[in-house]
Amino acid sequence: MIENIRLSFQGIWSHKMRSFLTMLGIIIGIAAIIAIVSTIKGTNEQIKENLIGSGDNTVRVELHQGEWELEMDGGVPDGIYPITDKAKEQIQDIEHAESASVYYKKPDYGDTYYKNNSISGGYLYGIEKDYLKTCNYLVAEGRGFDKKDYENNRKVALLDASSKKTLFQGENALGKCIEIKGEPYTVIGVVEKSKAFEPVINSMEEYTTYMQETSGSVYVPKVTWPIIYRYDEPENVVVKVESTDDMTSVGKKTADILNKDLGVSDDSIKYKSEDLLEQAKEMQELSKSTNSMLIWIAGISLLVGGIGVMNIMLVSVTERTSEIGLKKAIGARKSVILGQFLTEAAVLTSLGGIAGVAIGVILAQVISKVSETPVAISIPAAIGAVLFSMLIGIVFGMLPSYKAANLNPIEALRHE
Numbered sequence: 001m002i003e004n005i006r007l008s009f010q011g012i013w014s015h016k017m018r019s020f021l022t023m024l025g026i027i028i029g030i031a032a033i034i035a036i037v038s039t040i041k042g043t044n045e046q047i048k049e050n051l052i053g054s055g056d057n058t059v060r061v062e063l064h065q066g067e068w069e070l071e072m073d074g075g076v077p078d079g080i081y082p083i084t085d086k087a088k089e090q091i092q093d094i095e096h097a098e099s100a101s102v103y104y105k106k107p108d109y110g111d112t113y114y115k116n117n118s119i120s121g122g123y124l125y126g127i128e129k130d131y132l133k134t135c136n137y138l139v140a141e142g143r144g145f146d147k148k149d150y151e152n153n154r155k156v157a158l159l160d161a162s163s164k165k166t167l168f169q170g171e172n173a174l175g176k177c178i179e180i181k182g183e184p185y186t187v188i189g190v191v192e193k194s195k196a197f198e199p200v201i202n203s204m205e206e207y208t209t210y211m212q213e214t215s216g217s218v219y220v221p222k223v224t225w226p227i228i229y230r231y232d233e234p235e236n237v238v239v240k241v242e243s244t245d246d247m248t249s250v251g252k253k254t255a256d257i258l259n260k261d262l263g264v265s266d267d268s269i270k271y272k273s274e275d276l277l278e279q280a281k282e283m284q285e286l287s288k289s290t291n292s293m294l295i296w297i298a299g300i301s302l303l304v305g306g307i308g309v310m311n312i313m314l315v316s317v318t319e320r321t322s323e324i325g326l327k328k329a330i331g332a333r334k335s336v337i338l339g340q341f342l343t344e345a346a347v348l349t350s351l352g353g354i355a356g357v358a359i360g361v362i363l364a365q366v367i368s369k370v371s372e373t374p375v376a377i378s379i380p381a382a383i384g385a386v387l388f389s390m391l392i393g394i395v396f397g398m399l400p401s402y403k404a405a406n407l408n409p410i411e412a413l414r415h416e
Helices: 001-014 014-054 085-092 149-153 162-170 205-217 221-228 242-258 275-285 288-319 319-330 334-369 381-394 396-403 409-414
Strands: 058-065 096-112 117-127 136-140 158-162 177-180 185-194 219-223 238-242 269-273
Touching: 001 014, 014 288, 014 334, 014 381, 058 242, 085 096, 085 162, 085 238, 085 242, 085 381, 096 162, 096 221, 096 242, 117 162, 117 185, 117 205, 117 409, 149 334, 162 185, 162 219, 177 219, 238 242, 242 269, 242 288, 242 396, 288 334, 288 396, 334 381
Parallel strands: 117 219, 158 185
Antiparallel strands: 058 238, 058 269, 096 117, 096 177, 096 238, 136 185, 158 219, 177 185
8 A cells, every 4th residue: 555655656746747637636625625615613612602601611591481581660570489498409400510609680761870971872780690690601800799698788880881981971980870761779899791792783673783782781689679679570591501502401491490480370481591602593594505515616616627637647658557457467456556546646636635725724814805705614524524535536537447457467568
C-alpha cells in the first residue's frame, strides 16, 4: 500500500497540470459544500443565540391560559396555589437542572416613577434571594438583597441598566427613592447579566420577544409584593440548566410538576415553559429545504469531477499499457494492478478534497465579511468531505483499474 501511494504521488507530480485540472472539479465541489455548510451552521447558531442568548441557560415556567400568559386584575382563580418548597425541591432534582427560583412578575405600564420619569413596557419582578444567581445576574452597583431585607420586609429595589437609564437620565440611582404603584422603594443596587447579550432583531416576532426586556426591569423582594399588589398573584419558576440543549426537557418536566398541584376547573390554565430552543429549531427548519437544494447543486460538481477522474485514469491506463504488460509478465497479479490504479485515483481525489476544504474555509470567511453572514466551520463536515472525495476516486477509478487489471500481458507488451 505504501509503495502504491508513493507511485501515485510520483505519477501526479510528473503530470502536474493534468492532475490539477483533473482535481479541479473535486476542489470546486468540496469548497462549495464546505462554504455552504459553514454558512448554514453559522446562521443556525445565530438564530439560536438571538432567541436564547449566549450562555444564558435558563428556562422560565409561567402560568398560561391557552397560548397567553395569565393576567389578572383581582386575584388568582380558585385552584391556583403558591408553589411549595416540596415542588421547588422536586424541580431542583430534575436531571440537568442546576438551580431554581420562584418569582412574581407583572408588566410595568407606567407604574414605576422617579420624579416625572416612568418605565413603560418593562417588567416588575418580586424575587427570592437566589433569583439573581439563578438568572446569571451580577450586582454592578451598590448591593443585592440580603437576608434582613426579607426578614424585615424592607421596601428596597434593584434596577437593571435600562430601567436606571429611563428613570434617572444619567443621575446616580443609589439611595434614591422611586415609587411603585404609589409605594416608596429605595434603590440599593443596579444589576446586569454576567454575559452581555445583544439580540439581533430581524423580525416583528423577535421584536415582540425582546421589547419588554429592553424597556427595563425593576426587582423587589418577593415578601413585599403584597404591599404593591394587594391581592394574590400566581407564582412562576425560573430554572437554570446545565446546557442550552437541556432547556426543552427540563422546562417540560418543571411544568409537569407544577401542573400536578393545580386544582382549576378551566383546563386551559396550565403552567408552560418558555421553549425558546424549540422556537429556534422551528426557524432553522424553515430554511432546511433551501439549504439541502444548495448542497445538492454543489454535489453535481463532484459528479463532474468524478467523471473527469475516470477519464484521466482511462488515459493513464492507455499510456501505461506496456508497463502493465511488463508487470503482469513478471508475475504481478490482477489484484496488485487493480490496487495500484485505485490507490492512484483515491490519492488524486483526496488531494483535491483537502485543497477544497482549505478553499471552502477561506470562501466561507470571505462570504462572512462581504455579506455579514455568520459562519461556523464544521470539523466533522471537513473530515467527511475529504473521505467522500476519496470514495469518489475509488468509485470512478474502478472501471479504469479493472480495465488495467484485465489486460492481456502479451498484447500489452506489444502495444506501442
